[in-house]
Amino acid sequence: MDAVEQALRSAFDGSPSERRVVARQARDLADAGIIETDRGETLTVATVIDNLSDAPDDLSIAERWNWWLGALETAYGGYHEFQVTTTPDTE
Template identity: 60%
Template sequence: MNLDELDAALRREFTGAEAERRVVVRQAGDLADTEKAETDRGVPLTVDEIVDNLSDAPDEGVASRWNWWMGALEAAYGGYEPFQVRRIPKE
């Protein structure tokens, strides 16, 4: 997955500060590196897949949307809590 493309897509599609997007992109990259989402769901983790899933979340900032999706995956499969956004650095 191209993290620069993910960052651009998140900037284009959702609200949130740059620091918030950077944390989500980093968490997405870490998740992609584990291949856990692909193994659990049978679908590769791509920029389009992330944007589609975040679009289903309540209308909030990108980190809240990401955490909503990670919470859904945690409930369905377990093991996604480490990928949730816990803290956003100040810019």
Template identity: 55%
Template sequence: MNGDPTDGFDVEAVVAGLERFGGSALERRTVGRCVSDLADSGRYAEDAGIELTPDHVLDQLADAPDGGPADRWNWWIGSLEAAYGGYTAFQVRRFG
């Protein structure tokens, strides 16, 4: 991958988009930090071959069976852990 994997990545767009899943502002910001960490790592693009964008993240979370932002994020991260391994560091462990 050339350049910084977070060039142009808009974490605030993710945080704003998480409002559709409910949860508190603190929960959404916590998920936003985890998204930022994943974007910084460049790992998703390397493993999945798909650019990590705010819209892509929100689309993936919309596919989760249910729950607030942290539940949905952890569901997606769990699926990435099962597929590729090494994603548990990006889980939300607690907020608030």
């Protein structure tokens, strides 16, 4: 388990799969480097946890992530692709 998943597990309730997908999106966001460009700071585990902690308490981990990314999208643009979305089951 990587550092983001461990920190999410320590900070918030949620399922392992939800933590995994948020951690994956956080890694993708870090790899894209747009936080550094837009905010002049490196995306760290602490940054992720701090910003998710600012979200309303009744939100899930994925909803907290999307809440933060929504704010970044509004402020800078270019963050929508990093939000967590569900896809309908296909049969």
